[in-house]
Amino acid sequence: MSFPWAKQYQPTTELGKFMDSRLPLPRFVHGALGAGYPTPKNLNYFYNFGVLAGVALVIQIITGVVLGMHYAANVAVAFDSVEHIMRDVNSGWMMRYMHAVGASFFFGVVYVHIFRGLYYGSYKPPREVLWMLGLVIFLLMMATAFMGYVLVWGQMSFWGATVITGLFSAIPLVGNVIQTWLLGGFAPDNATLNRFFSLHYLLPFVIFGVIILHVWSLHIPGSNNPTGVDVKGPQDTVPFHPYYTAKDFFGLGVYLTLFAAVVFFAPNALGEADNYIPANSLSTPAHIVPEWYFWPFYAILRAFTTDFLFIPAKLWGVIAMFASILLLFFLPWLDTSPVRSNSYRPLNRILFWVFVAVCLVLGVCGGKPAAEPWVRLSQVLTAYYFAHFLIITPLVSRFEKTLPLPSSISDAVLAKYGKTPTGGSGGLGGAAAQPAE
Amino acid sequence: MIRLGALGLGLLFVITVLWGAIQPRDVVPEDPVEKLHLHPKEIAWTHNGPGNLGVLGTFDRKQLQRGFQVYKEICSACHSINRIAFRDLAALGFSEPEVKAIAAQYEVASIDDKTGEPATRTATPADKFPLNYPNEIAARAAQNGAYPPDLSLMTKAREDGVNYVHSLLTGYADAPANWTVPDGLYYNPYFKSLNIAMPPPLAADDQITYADGTKATREQMSKDVTAFLTWTAEPKLEARKETGVAAIIFLLILTGLGYLSYRKVWADIKGKARSNVVDNV
Numbered sequence: 031m032s033f034p035w036a037k038q039y040q041p042t043t044e045l046g047k048f049m050d051s052r053l054p055l056p057r058f059v060h061g062a063l064g065a066g067y068p069t070p071k072n073l074n075y076f077y078n079f080g081v082l083a084g085v086a087l088v089i090q091i092i093t094g095v096v097l098g099m100h101y102a103a104n105v106a107v108a109f110d111s112v113e114h115i116m117r118d119v120n121s122g123w124m125m126r127y128m129h130a131v132g133a134s135f136f137f138g139v140v141y142v143h144i145f146r147g148l149y150y151g152s153y154k155p156p157r158e159v160l161w162m163l164g165l166v167i168f169l170l171m172m173a174t175a176f177m178g179y180v181l182v183w184g185q186m187s188f189w190g191a192t193v194i195t196g197l198f199s200a201i202p203l204v205g206n207v208i209q210t211w212l213l214g215g216f217a218p219d220n221a222t223l224n225r226f227f228s229l230h231y232l233l234p235f236v237i238f239g240v241i242i243l244h245v246w247s248l249h250i251p252g253s254n255n256p257t258g259v260d261v262k263g264p265q266d267t268v269p270f271h272p273y274y275t276a277k278d279f280f281g282l283g284v285y286l287t288l289f290a291a292v293v294f295f296a297p298n299a300l301g302e303a304d305n306y307i308p309a310n311s312l313s314t315p316a317h318i319v320p321e322w323y324f325w326p327f328y329a330i331l332r333a334f335t336t337d338f339l340f341i342p343a344k345l346w347g348v349i350a351m352f353a354s355i356l357l358l359f360f361l362p363w364l365d366t367s368p369v370r371s372n373s374y375r376p377l378n379r380i381l382f383w384v385f386v387a388v389c390l391v392l393g394v395c396g397g398k399p400a401a402e403p404w405v406r407l408s409q410v411l412t413a414y415y416f417a418h419f420l421i422i423t424p425l426v427s428r429f430e431k432t433l434p435l436p437s438s439i440s441d442a443v444l445a446k447y448g449k450t451p452t453g454g455s456g457g458l459g460g461a462a463a464q465p466a467e
Numbered sequence: 468m469i470r471l472g473a474l475g476l477g478l479l480f481v482i483t484v485l486w487g488a489i490q491p492r493d494v495v496p497e498d499p500v501e502k503l504h505l506h507p508k509e510i511a512w513t514h515n516g517p518g519n520l521g522v523l524g525t526f527d528r529k530q531l532q533r534g535f536q537v538y539k540e541i542c543s544a545c546h547s548i549n550r551i552a553f554r555d556l557a558a559l560g561f562s563e564p565e566v567k568a569i570a571a572q573y574e575v576a577s578i579d580d581k582t583g584e585p586a587t588r589t590a591t592p593a594d595k596f597p598l599n600y601p602n603e604i605a606a607r608a609a610q611n612g613a614y615p616p617d618l619s620l621m622t623k624a625r626e627d628g629v630n631y632v633h634s635l636l637t638g639y640a641d642a643p644a645n646w647t648v649p650d651g652l653y654y655n656p657y658f659k660s661l662n663i664a665m666p667p668p669l670a671a672d673d674q675i676t677y678a679d680g681t682k683a684t685r686e687q688m689s690k691d692v693t694a695f696l697t698w699t700a701e702p703k704l705e706a707r708k709e710t711g712v713a714a715i716i717f718l719l720i721l722t723g724l725g726y727l728s729y730r731k732v733w734a735d736i737k738g739k740a741r742s743n744v745v746d747n748v
């Protein structure tokens with residue numbers, strides 16, 4: 031950790047001293063999550079969602095490992111083995127519902143986490159790598175969730191797998207070869223199910239590894255904060271433990287209460303009824319839709335309906351869908367504004383909320399059948415999605431007149447309680463927009 | 468350079484997708500099926516608890532037993548409930564001898580232990596309800612081309628499934644004048660294609676005689692068998708809701724304590740900020 035006032039780890043017991051000179055694991059934990067990690071003292075509840083995402087992953091891994099003990103990855107019995115878990119395995123219904131609902135909650139939490147990063151400019155220097163690692167985690171999550179959904183081997187599993195792997199067939203020349211290679215055949219079958227199970231078991235641990243890198247790269251510059259202003263000294267920070275462990279524990283309680291409410295009282299509310307019908311390659315469901323957390327991207331995929339510049343519509347959709355996420359990797363260089371937090375960016379703040387609304391409505395469009403008015407609406411919104419990042423953001427960050435920043439986090443905290451700080455540093459009005467580094 | 472490239476790429480995507488948006492659309496003729504199709508009726512169920520919210524609620528054991536009787540005497544002519552074992556019926560309030568007696572009415576596939584030839588034997592409580600047909604082809608051959616699905620999961624395998632099953636069973640009607648029903652099919656506005664191959668299974672009141680003396684109206688039989696099929700699809704429903712109430716109570720207390728400790732831990736930081744305000748007024 032980079033702040034010089036971070037409290038150093040001091041082993042007090044004999045065992046502690048013994049370990050510290052051999053494998054300094056306690057020192058590592060102290061530095062990562064303990065009092066050795068000074069954290070801005072003004073973090074709001076949106077900063078809970080990183081920890082919540084970590085907990086959501088752990089819940090998925092624990093319930094998933096238990097489910098894996100009873101699940102059988104074979105097309106003849108996969109669906110039956112899921113029902114066996116639901117009916118005959120002790121508390122199997124609870125494990126499965128926690129796992130299924132947990133996936134939805136994981137995505138929900140991660141979306142809040144991502145939008146929090148967008149609002150407070152957490153992707154800006156010096157946190158670009160931190161942001162990009164987060165996007166890698168997001169992509170891995172999407173792959174994992176998709177393959178996990180296929181494992182149930184219900185109707186939507188089968189047809190979802192058909193549609194999503196079919197996307198690769200849009201690639202010119204080699205598309206069909208790639209699709210066949212991914213599926214291990216010409217259509218989803220036992221080879222597909224087996225490899226998806228294998229990868230679905232592997233990827234969460236890869237995600238865990240990338241999370242370690244994500245947290246590591248967080249701890250180099252330290253956490254961003256709602257003002258976006260850099261930490262200036264010890265008066266701006268509190269030790270992570272006990273301050274943020276206490277706050278995160280409270281946030282976790284709220285999260286788990288909501289999670290339990292859905293798991294126990296409405297476990298199928300977020301799922302598709304069709305997936306309780308065993309997979310049948312001869313009967314296509316009327317509407318093939320992914321889970322809700324993929325809806326905005328599904329809407330972008332389906333928004334491209336005309337061939338253009340000799341590129342077929344389907345390939346445009348596939349390119350756009352992948353581009354919609356990949357362009358986020360370039361966001362730190364597209365948004366050049368020196369001010370991080372949207373609290374001090376009046377124009378960009380409005381555009382942020384417009385973008386949130388666009389994503390939500392795109393999600394609604396993605397869950398609807400491909401018919402009017404939804405197609406045309408998703409076309410307009412898709413255009414805005416790309417314009418937001420690729421055109422509007424670079425222009426706004428160049429020409430926007432930002433509000434004066436507080437001179438420090440402490441000043442901002444004091445201002446919140448209705449007082450102009452006195453401590454000589456120029457006060458609220460004095461600080462010009464400072465470079466974000 | 469990045470921003471110039473982004474501008475070009477952005478314009479390309481925007482123009483392409485908007486080019487699609489301004490294309491004229493084919494006029495889609497109104498789908499006559501969609502016009503006649505009805506959404507399931509909202510019915511109050513005991514397993515949905517107070518306010519029909521689905522939060523609390525338990526099964527009515529008497530109703531489940533009646534529903535099982537409806538299934539056994541009517542539905543089972545064509546439909547299986549193959550995910551249910553006879554032992555599971557204990558959850559409906561049947562005693563062990565009663566479960567054994569029910570199982571004894573069924574024959575299941577086995578192997579002759581002398582010759583090794585396929586054979587049948589009397590079912591035991593550990594067996595599942597047998598399939599009516601060995602496979603889909605056999606079912607269709609026997610059912611004039613229609614395939615009666617297994618009902619174990621039916622109330623979860625349809626949108627708003629519990630209300631759907633009840634609506635479907637009581638929803639048979641005469642087709643409107645502008646709708647022709649092909650031979651051998653029946654008009655039912657709750658069915659997705661409106662034409663269902665299943666003949667009205669609950670044709671008249673008192674089609675069966677309930678063991679507990681309840682009057683067997685069509686509505687009653689439909690509700691009872693739907694409740695039974697809710698149980699076959701979600702046999703752990705009661706355990707789930709009970710666990711849920713306990714879990715929520717535990718988590719609310721834990722969260723409350725968490726909030727108090729959070730306030731206590733932060734008291735010095737927040738207090739200092741507040742007192743500074745007072746000091747400087």
